[in-house]
Amino acid sequence: MRVELLPGRTVDQRRRFAELVTDAAVEALGARRQDVRIMFEEVAxxxxxxGGVLASEDADRAGQVSRFGGASAAD
Incomplete structure (x- = not known):
């Protein structure tokens, strides 16, 4: 699975995300844990x-904390 993120996530956040997504793939798809590959790609x-607004210019989201712990402008 490829996950595109804006810069700003920590290694711990990516690790936790990978654990949760792997668990979900094992449960929902019957995949073997060792066969679940997650690739993170940071996108500027x-x-x-x-919604038609560049993330770098989205004042409504700037500084808000997302549910994964980063600033939502970095979601």
């Missing part, structure tokens, strides 16, 4: 738009 905020 200038290359991501949500």
């Amino acid at each position: 905020a200038d290359f991501v738009a949500n």
